[in-house]
Amino acid sequence: MTVLAEELPAHLPEYLARQRWFPAKGRPVSEIAVATEQSLIDDGALLLDLCLLRVGFADGPAEFFQVLVGRRHEPASELEHATIGAVGDRIAFDAMWDHEATAFLLTALREGRTYGDVRFVPEPGVELPAKGVGRLLGVEQSNTSVAYGEKSIFKLFRKVSPGLNPDLELHRALRSVGSNEVASLQGAVEGLLEGEPATLGMLQDFASNSAEGWAMALTSVRDLFAEADLYADEVGGDFAAESRRLGETVAVAHRELAQALGTGVRPADELRAQLETRLDAVVSQVPELAPHEKGIRAVYARLTGDIAVQRVHGDLHLGQTLRTPKGWLLIDFEGEPATPLPERRRMDSPLRDVAGMLRSFDYAVYHQVILDEHTDENEEQQLLRRADEWAIRNRSAFCDGYAFASGSDPRAQAAVLRAYELDKAVYEVIYETRSRPTWAVIPLSSITRLVAEEERESDPQISL
Amino acid sequence: MSETSEHIVEEPGAEEFGSARALEVEPDWFKSAVFYEVLVRAFNDSNRDGFGDLRGLTEKLDYIQWLGVDCLWLPPFYDSPLRDGGYDIRDFRAVLPEFGTVDDFVTLLDEAHKRGIRVITDLVMNHCSDQHPWFEESRRNPDGPYGDFFVWSDDDTRYADARIIFVDTETSNWTYDPVRGQFYWHRFFSHQPDLNYDNPAVQEAMIDVLRFWLDLGIDGFRLDAVPYLYEREGTNCENLTETHAFLKRCRKVLDDEYPGRVMLAEANQWPSDVVEYFGDPEVGGDECHMAFHFPLMPRIFMAVRRENRFPISEILAQTPAIPSGAQWGIFLRNHDELTLEMVSDEERDYMYAEYAKDPRMKANIGIRRRLAPLLENDRNQLELFTALLLSLPGSPVLYYGDEIGMGDNIWLGDRDAVRSPMQWTPDRNAGFSQCDPGRLYQPTIMDPVYGYQAVNVEAQSNSSTSLLHWTRHMIEVRKRHTAFGLGDFHELGGSNPSVLAYVRTHGDGENDTVLCVNNMSRFPQPVELDLSEWEGCVPVELTGGVPFPRIGQLPFLLTLPGHGFYWFSIKPVEDPA
Structure with missing residues (x-):
């Protein structure tokens, strides 16, 4: 067992309770464990791991949540609110707030890298910028997004289920027919969960002025x-x-x-x-x-x-639409979050x-x-x-x-x-x-x- | 002007008059200048005949300088039968007698230049009055020297694809002339025959008209109705290649013989068509220096009524880049109606419903009202609109009287509603003229809200909180920052649709960066702006100099009062060392 898998869970109950994307507030949590961890950067000032947490509930089946964990000896003071806790001789934190980590994500996507089961896949024909630092945009109920300049937005899914996420599936399909009604897909991060493919993140065109x-x-x-x-x-x-x-x-x-x-x-x-x-x-x-x-x-x-x-779309409402200077876009094709994934894909x-x-x-x-x-x-x-x-x-x-x-x-x-x-x-x-x-x-x-x-x-x- | 026995119309040369002192040649002056449109007839009457005149205007140059104006724009003051507000020119080289003489104009130019103020005037290139000797000759002598100066035809069927512009008054672009027995072409009123630019003699004659005024010292021209110079079958007869080629020729005359003078195109077209009037971007533009951005103005009104920024964001996103040597002219109101040609039918209905509740407020395809009544005299909105005018990309053009919030008189004919006498004092005739009130060219505004007893320069000069002082202060603030005139424009977006935020940046290294945040809504609004590019900098509010909190990694939170706005300079934090 790695030091991360060993020491991280102790901090998680308190950490998760603070997260807007953790919807299980008030529910009886029976277990929190690191289900999978994939190291992305294993050397230097920043260590970066992609972790899927398994949260067991007394009143229902377990659910999986994703955290991009960064570890530094001395995280910047501005990262304080994103801190998870001490792991070994470093401090672990939510790396979506870390400029070096978000820059890494873009590079990995551009180069189409693979780390173990985690694949960074650019869409064919997409030219991604050589480098860029992500700015955290907002933490929503089921995901966290960072923007790279005004060209791209990366969305990290927080709640992850085994199986292809319809958000990725439909954006990919819409890109194949040249849709202007959605923000075009630029790439995706895909992994494995319980032996099935799972969608971890998506990179799309950023509708900056919307x-x-x-x-x-x-x-x-x-x-x-x-x-x-x-x-x-x-x-x-x-x-x-x-x-x-x-x-x-x-x-x-x-x-x-x-x-x-x-x-x-x-x-x-x-x-x-x-x-x-x-x-x-x-x-x-x-x-x-x-x-x-x-x-x-x-x-x-x-x-x-x-x-x-x-x-x-499956869960269309005004909050899933964006007005841009060119017209309207539809976003978030995940479907009704409470519905099981196979049902959402029907x-x-x-x-x-x-x-x-x-x-x-x-x-x-x-x-x-x-x-x-x-x-x-x-x-x-x-x-x-x-x-x-x-x-x-x-x-x-x-x-x-x-x-x-x-x-x-x-x-x-x-x-x-x-x-x-x-x-x-x-x-x-x-x-x-x-x-x-x-x-x-x-x-x-x-x-x-x-x-x-x-x-x-x-x-x-x-x-x- | 006189006619010799050979039917040649003789015209005076500039050498017969004096010329104004010259200002230093500054090729880019127009890019950051504040323009002020003033109707000679409506500004100040020096000889008690009820008409404003050039000498009267000259007397008021100190006021114009005090306000901070860099350039006067004068609609036509040429000799004219005045059937179209002077845009029907009877003699391109004479001043309308009520306004004075060419010598009076030279004096005005000289006095303006003395105060560092430039002067441009309207020149109608497309047509002239049917009383112009050129047309009279053309009608009588089809084979004479002017026979081919106009567009004549045996029938009225040619160029059928050209739209009719004054739909309220004209039914065709052709009118039959019983003298010559032919139809003549006119894109505007039937008493304004179009000049025939296919005739090289017409081109030469009009370029000589430019030279005449340039020799007297004028700083430029607003070229009226330029898209319509040429006609070609099967086209809508607008924006033709031939028209652009002729304008390039005019520009070359200015560049070669009169550096620092400018051409401003009046082309009420979509920005993507208007940019053609700037010429070749490879050489920084080789046609007009400036062009009016017509579609922006109705969208400012629409955005505020809808309480969301997208009407403005949309039109700015559709506005292409312009050549490095060019600049837009932008305005809220001018002497014409608030034109709604460049909006969709749905948007036009909306604008009528919102801003022209009385049918008399409409004129042609537009709304004939002044800024203050359009905004129901709401000081907050007047300030917001003026702040937008002074900070959006382009050189702002103020309309005389709007700086004091003058009203209109919709009971007057056509567009005279917005052309009433300037209100200087609470005295007789608003201090505009000492004549018998019955002699005034049109009545002063006398209603209790906008009348001259309530709204006038004298009273507002004496009150430091007046709209006049506020406007002057904002112009002064604008002049301190080159970014307003010369800067790039970048819209910041933000999740609150009621807030329009943008950054103007000029220069590299030692640059000037200005952040403008505007609340389109009547209700107070918060907005979170992504200012991460300026992390560590401090926004300093421009009218009071108050530093706001330092920009960090997190979104920058601002709250704005209803119809409120902020201008900030974004500055790096200076080390205490």
Whole structure:
């Protein structure tokens, strides 16, 4: 056993608890061990190892997390917050913060090096800069990214599963068809985990001057809410034109995915079973959902025959989109993080992505109603009316854009689209009930609306 | 101008007038100059006839110098029937009598040069008034010396692909002339026939017009409507190769005979087309020294209304590099409407809805309003817009009166809404003229918010917190840093879409680096900027000199008030030793 494997685990409980990307806070951890370690630099001021940690849980299967471990005798004072602890006569730290370490990653990718089971693979035809230091951009829930100048961004996956990561798989496929809807893949770091290939990191084009769709949408919502007497289509911060372009971008990305990885059909029964399984689970835990159960099942019951499927994003929402000066990009094709990897790689209806975006428009505007401080109920009702307008306007602009670019209007397949929206909302209900109970009203209101829409359509008498 | 029996129009030479004292030749002066557009008619009346004039303008040069202006831009002051604000020139070598004489102009030039101020003027190359003797001769004598000075045709079907520019007033680019019995070509109003540049005599005549004013000492020309000089079947008759070749010829005349004088192209086109007007980048540009960046201006308005930076980021990302010897001219407002030709239909509808709520605020494809009313007289926005104007890449062009926040009068015809008399004092006629108010060329602004009793130079001079003093101070700050005029432009991005941040850097080694951060939103905003390239440096705020925290490895956090902005100089930390 190496000194690293021997001494590192002692520091990990405290270290992991501090990490945003370690999602197991509060869960009963039964074991933390170094599952695999691969030395990348074994001599000099900096020692560098790529470690996969195995974290065992008392309430579920073990999960794997990746840490790029640097060791120095005297780490720079600015690395203090990234420190893990003493290992031998050196201090171990998270090397994504270390300039020498990030420069090494770029060099290894450019030269296509291999260290044991870890392979640094540049995409064919990509010219990488001779050298560059990575700047840490942000630590997200499932990964950590550094940017090299304004050309490249390297993403280190924190949670690693055995098997090909759809993020890498789909970016590679989209690059093969020359997609402009995603940041082009430049290279990848691949390894082995439990005998299966595993994706450890990705290098992509860096959209340097960009902002998240979520932040863009909130800007528009705040502008609307600051006006007492203007409707959603009258305010300066109107977002509909952006929503429409976003719809076009998603449609083009879907076409490219179909082109690169093919299409197929799945029996609707199979999809329905999937949705019903989730519903069963949530209904048993959230009593507030019970009044809607029948209505939801009625929508699901309309899923019959075959459904056209292809590879999709799988977890599309405004936070997975970037506005750049040239237009919109879609990012993070990992799929729903909680879903098992083989499930995420299955073909699905592109309407799942459309539904994800529609849910996101609801979230953007209604969560702001909750955050706003109202003086009375009238004011809240007023805001809710504005919010309804905003949601309707931007949801339909998105669908217009999607229909324009794809030639097929997602609203024409109302049953499937509504089923996916409900499925997403059901998932949100359980998530919010557990972590942000005051927000559960957002998906619950949407469910009420979707079920009512369904009833109006299936029984024309009511609408008369 | 007179006509001899041979029907030759005789025109005076510059030697018949004096010439202004010369300024030292500085080939790159225009790259960092602050321009100030002033309408002679609207600025100051020296002889109580109700019209501003050249002598009146000369009297106000001290004010212009005090403001920090480097160069005056005068729209046409030539003899004209004034059916298009003087852009319909009747005599290229005479001054409109209401404005004064050529001698008055030489005096203005001389006094301006004495104060270190340069002067450029509009010259309409494309067309002239239908009352110009050249056109009168051309109509009457198809075979005479001017018979071929204009574009004549037996029918009105040629060049059908050329768009009609003044869609509000014109239905065709051809108009029938009953005298000659033919149609003549005009890209603008029907009373402005296009000159025929295929005729070498027209080329010579117009180059001689340039020489006439250059000999008097003028510092350059804004060449009006340059994309339209030539016509070719099957094209849209804009930006043709022949047009560029002629402009190169004009440039060579300036370079050879009048170094340090400039040509500024007015080409309301996409930046990718406009860069052609700078000429060959291999030689640093051999056509116009400057060109207006038209699409930028509506996008500044759009970005602030949308509270996000992308309308500006997009257009700057689409703006190609320009030759080393060239510079953009940028502006917020000028004497024309806020033109919306260079935006999509969707964006135009948006701009109308947001900024032209009354139909009378529209003119042609644009909005005829001044800066202050466009921004609802919001001081924070006025400051933000001015800060953008003074810090984005290009030489800023201020419009007279905007430095005090003057208003407009949308009840006046065409574009006169934004051409009312300059407001100097709270006295009669705003101190613009001592004439009977009824004689004024157009009424002063008199409403309670923007009227001259409330908004005038005298009152704002006496208040240190006025918009006038603020504008003057910002111009002064701008002049202290070469990066604003000469620096590279680099947008920094940042995760907050409401914040537009960019760095201007000039020179290697001992360089000047300025960081500008602008909040497009009316709400306070935080932003984290990646300034790692300047790790260890300290940003020093430019208006007050306050050092901000040292730049470290982590993103640099700033908070901005609604519509707030910062200008910083980024300096290495000096060793205490």
